[in-house]
């Protein structure tokens with residue numbers, strides 16, 4: 180009874196490409212998840228480990244980033260066609276390619292600012308102890324991104340530091356916020372809408388030297404504008420976007436092509452409060468992540 184190799188393909192799955200077209204004052208953001216699959220004469224690597232025809236999946240990933248710099252992205256269909264043709268036409272062994280692209284949606288909130296639709300939730304946690312009540316309301320997973328207006332430098336460098344200093348980076352986070360109201364007879368719906376838009380607008384308009392600074396700016400903007408709020412607690416993951424290094428391919432990268440990191444991520448958390456805030460009692464007890 181013989182054993183044979185059947186159908187096979189290989190490629191790089193989920194290449195997270197973020198492209199910023201900065202050619203006009205209003206930046207265009209394209210956020211893609213690209214997967215490549217190559218088919219062809221690859222029996223040798225499966226049967227004997229002979230890689231002489233195997234275009235490395237790492238090379239396939241690099242091609243995605245390099246093509247974004249060289250040709251831009253345009254529609255995902257156009258970008259996929261360009262990649263598919265390239266792999267088949269440039270590699271003898273490749274007889275077919277399938278390129279799959281998911282595009283992640285972003286909604287414009289400013290020339291350089293975007294938010295991710297869907298996924299966000301409004302929350303409240305109400306505590307009543309028999310005589311007093313506390314209301315802690317908020318939102319979870321408001322995903323926002325600025326394509327410019329963010330720097331990070333001046334941090335200590337020890338023997339383990341490799342992070343380059345930057346004066347222009349992408350800043351992206353998924354905001355989880357909780358705020359404690361100082362009274363109960365309030366128009367909670369209008370307050371939620373107002374507080375949410377104040378935070379969004381502050382994220383977009385703050386020139387950031389650190390996500391920590393942006394966090395404090397967002398919390399203090401809420402306290403300045405909403406006397407009904409005693410305290411704000413914020414938890415903001417730094418959704419890193421790494422500038423793709425295209426120098427091995429003879430390409431520059433003036434802040435256009437980014438690798439969207441998944442994990443690990445920075446996690447920046449803090450409370451912003453009024454010095455004269457009324458006592459919180461047990462309001463925060465057991466509020467997940469904020470107690």
Ligand SMILES: O=c1[nH]c(=O)c2[nH]c(=O)[nH]c2[nH]1
Nearest residue numbers: 331342388389390391417445
């Ligand atoms: O805004 C930032 N704050 C940090 O504390 C930090 N640390 C890091 O590696 N990148 C960043 N960015």
